[in-house]
Structure formats: structure tokens, C-alpha cells
Amino acid sequence: MIRIAIDAMGGDHGPEVTISGLQKVVERRTDARFLIFGLAEVVNPVLQKYPAVAAVSTFTHCEVSVGMDEKPSQALRRGRLKSSMWRSIQAVRDREADVCVSAGNTGALMAMSKFCLRMMPGVERPALVAIWPTTRGESLVLDVGATIGADSRQLVDFAILGAAMARAIFGVERPSVGLLNVGVEEVKGQEDVKDAGHLLREADLKSLNYHGFVEGSDIGKGTVDVVVTEGFAGNIALKTAEGTARQIAGYLREAMSRTLMAKIGYLFARDAFQFLREKMDVRKINGGVFLGLNGLVVKSHGGADDEGFAAAVELGYDMGRSKLMDSIRRDLEAFHGRIAEKHGAADDDSVADD
Template identity: 45%
Template sequence: MAVSPRIAIDAMGGDIGPAALVAGMARARRQDKSLRFDLFGDEALIAAELEKHRPLLDVVTVHHTPDQIKASEKPSQAIRRAKTTSMGMAINAVKDGQAHAALSGGNTGALMAIAKLALRTMPGIDRPALAALLPTLERDVVMLDLGANTECDAQNLVQFAVMGSAYSRSVFGLDRPRVKLLNIGTEELKGTDELKEAAAMLREASYLPMLFDGFTEGDKLARGDVDVVVCDGFSGNIALKTAEGTARFITDLLRRAFTSSLRSKAGFALSKPALNLLKVHLDPNNHNGAVFLGLNGLVVKSHGSANYKGVANAIGVAASMVRNDITRKIAEDLDDFRAHAFAPEAALENPGE
């Protein structure tokens, strides 16, 4: 039987608040009639937005709470107030089995802290990772970690590779996604000890449903010659923000160039169809929706500044993860990895078998 995803949404998270979230829900529902929602937040504010999108009334349950996590709030403070806030209640809906996934555009650190405490990490995972899809010349690439863990050891990076591969298989239907580690060079001798050790472990894990292909550099991320890019959260967040800033720089530079003279404006008119394609490709709203992988439950992070299109895209990511049972796939790959990792020790303990 096909799953009808039920998404718990923090209606107070994000820069725009319930307006963008409810409009995004309406757009997502038009695209996928099976979606159901639980909304957590200020009931009066939510009701005012639902009146603008009345078809949602039959598929939304509103849970009132006046409390919300502020953008400036520390994770330790957020944890103490989790049970009464819109963010914490949305995550607890997943924990209690009321919803299949939770979505918030609020404070990322608080979201990670509350989700990790409520849902716990999966067996075999030391730290959850934040994964998202990045646009390239070929197709979107899965990249993780994007900021959840600033320091990672080799084992963490291997776990990220396993989770990222499962994510890629779910999203793109690939049998063996190509996986690379982000490094300062492609040569085997370059990089930190953690990167070199992780690479050695992944080369030995040929039994996993992935194809480890060594290292990649930051300037090659947009080429699309890889399916999964693995890194620590410090490097990943810098790479992500740099890519987003470069995209804005390109669009702003083109806008300035095409308005600098009458001839330029005429050129803009001729080039507009191609420029519109570029705008769509670089628009972060079309790639919105990062997933916390490695938890016993699905949590999706939306950009705080996302508009209704971005929110709809993030909801689509959550629904896709639900339908593809991403948590089960990660668990199976981790079990396989652990079984092979401990096999040599077992053989030494039982040499006669």
C-alpha cells in the first residue's frame, strides 16, 4: 500500500512565518494530493493564512502553541523549552508516530539539538549529518555534512558516506552512487589523516552499494561527475555558502551588465529565455530542503528565507524520504558495513570455522 506522508511543520520557524509555510503547503498539496499536515504554532496566525488556502482545511490539523524558538536562541536553551515550542512539538510528533517527518525553517542548531535528543541516533551512527542537494552542470549532487558537525574523525566520514549513498539511491534511483571525499587535492597523499584514513576504509568497503572514487576539490563540485560529496560540517558549510554567494554574484553581475546601456538592454531582451533558465537553475528555492540523516526519524531543514516555492520543495523532499524509507535503507547499509568490519576479528576468534 502506498504511503500517504504526514508532515509535521513548525509554522513559526523561518523569516516569513506562517504565510510562506502555508502557501508552500498549498503548492505541495496541489502537486501531491496524498499529503497530510500537522501544523504547530500560533493558532490565530495559522488560521488567518489557512483562510487564503481553504482546500488545505481538510488535510491540516492545527496544534496551538504561542512558544517558538528564536533565531538567536542557543541550542541548550532551546532543549529546555522543546516540549512547549512549535519546533519541539513538531519533532515530538515524529517521535510519537503521529507524523512521518518534521519540517522547520527555524534555528538550525536548535533543530539539530532537539531532534537528536528526541529521536536519538541510529545504531552505528555516532553523529547525524545535514545533507542537501546541490545543483551542477549534470544533475543535483548529494553533499554532507553541511554544518551539523564541525570536527569529524574517519569513522564519522565513513558513516556520512553510507548515509549519503542511501540518500542518493533514494532520490535518483542509482544502484551504486559515485562517492568522493572533499579534499584539497585529488592525490592520495594529500589531506588530513582523517580524510586519508576514511578513504582507505571506503576503498575496502567495495561490498557496499556505492562506488568510492577518491577525492574531489572545491572547484570541481559544479561539474556533476560525482553523486555524493562527503566532508566535515566545517568544510561543507563553507563550500555551501561559497556556492550560494557565487550564484548570487553571477546573477547580480549579469543584471548590472544588462542594464548598463541601451545596447545591453537590447541584448538582455534577446537573451532573456536563456537567462530565465539560468535563474531557475541557481534559485536556492528550487533546491531547498536539507535532511538530518542518521536519526531514528526524519527531520528536514528549510531555508529560513525560503518563499512558498522553496517550502513546497522542502515538503517534497520530506515526502520523498518517507516514501523511499530512507531510514531503513541507511540501517541496512550500516548493518552490512558493521558485519564486514568485524568479520576479520570473528575469523581470528574462530579459526576452525
């Protein structure tokens, strides 16, 4: 049984979409249980329309609902302890839920998650992970905007966090990890990125296979399972890719409506365009994940429909089921052990050499 805390009020459409999304989850994940938080007068009428969801859920009324445009500081002031967003995070903190899912505003969710769950021991900063569709399937990219800037230690943390998540959701035993850089030669790039590369190579972890540097063009190729970068560059990469996809979709629409022949061609190839649309569909890959905190928080896209919200909930389910938090803890310990061991060994050697 996987217990999932749901902020029913989050997103552009609220309970109509979130509860309807849960209906899809119930049909596909029979041992999912929900702790639903929201305004009773809004949630209850919707819940009555979905008895299968109601049957596996407990509902808690929360008087405050965080607005989609509220500033993080304001949301925290107004919504702490009382909002559906806070309460669903708190359920994870209090071990009543294995994971929390909200389609609410990212900044507020991040601020509340940090404040309520606190950082994991040994991790300095949280990361927002994006699941990125690639030619080969999917890859994880982190951080895509939780924090700006990251030193080499933080990049190594991100590598460990991301690899643990890749193992949990892709089922790869030893995920490959690349550090995003401006060139693949060892001489190029940011100092922190280079230092992180040295640390990862030196540690030679069982939990991940360090690939080396990757460039922006490698993300979509799926060169590695996990792409690690600091939040500024990661956010810009993510938004640029989304923008490029939209731009090309626009060109395609324009091309297909320019001439009668093109329109006829479109009719013949309708199934092909449907296939293409599904490939480019962001709903299916909906769901960013905050890692590095004492609990799992999934951010669903605010504009997602019920299928999109269901995908985010199922992502949370899969992570909860695979006991991701435990494996992150193990991997972090292993890394710190490896580094201590290596440095201990190096010191011994130098003594022996003398």
C-alpha cells in the first residue's frame, strides 16, 4: 500500500482535475491510498462524483488554499499549518504519507517543502528534477530551478540524488550520470563542474556510472540517464527546449495548412501526426520532483489536465513503492564513506612512499 498526500486545491483547475486524475490512478494502481487536503465545500461535491476515489481516501478540510500567483514568502505566511499545500507536505513529514503531490505554484511548494521537511542530513540544497523525453526514452535533469548556482559538492549531491531516482523510476541498476558543461574536453568549462567530475570519478560509486561531461545537445539524445547541472543553466535549458518544441509545432501547423495538397497529405497522415503529438505531449511527462529534503514532493504542472495530474501521482507512487528515500540515504552514506576511504588510503600511501 502506497499512501499519497494530495493537495486537491493546486493547479489552474483545482479539484475538478485533481480528483478526476485520482480516478485514473485508482484504476491503474489498486494499492494506492490518498490523503486528500482541500476546502470541504469545493472538494466534497467533486469527491461524490468519484466514489472509487472516495473509497480509498481520507479527506481533511483546510481553510486556506495557496494562490497560483502568490509569492513564496506570502504563501508561507498565510498558508503555513493551515493550507492544503502545507498539510499535504506535513503528512509526509509526519510519516502519514509516503509522498506528496501538488499542482500548486512551484515557488510556494518549494518554500513550504523546505520549511516543513528540512534538508536531508549531508545535503546542502534541494534540487528540482525534470523528467526529460529523449530519443532513447526518458532522462532526468536536475537541478532545473530549485536553487541558483551550485558548487562541486552540491553537484555531486545532485548526481547521487538523481541516480537514486533514475534507479527507482527507470529500473536501471547503475544509471549513467553526466555533468552538463560547455564542451566535452576535460579542459573546458566551469571550475565547479570540473571539480565535481574529479570527485565523481574518484569516488567510483556502485550506485552510479559517471559518464563525464555532456553538452546541451546530449540531453535530447538521451546520452545519459541523469544530467546534472546547477539550477540557473538547468532552468534555462528546460525552458529553451520547451520553447523550441512549441516553435517547431508552430512551423508544422503552418506548413500543413499552406496548400490544398498539404491539407490532403495531412488527412492521409493523420495517424502519424497523432503519433507525433503524443511524442511531443508534455502531459505524459508531467511532474517535477523535489529531492534532497526529508520526504518526497512531486510538483505537477499547474495547467495539467486529469491525465497529466494522474501521471504526476503515479510518479509519486512509483518513487514511494521503490523506497527511494531509503536508497538515497544509503547512496549518500556510501559516497561519503568512499571519499573518506580514498583519502585515508591516499594518505597511507604517501606515508609509505616516504
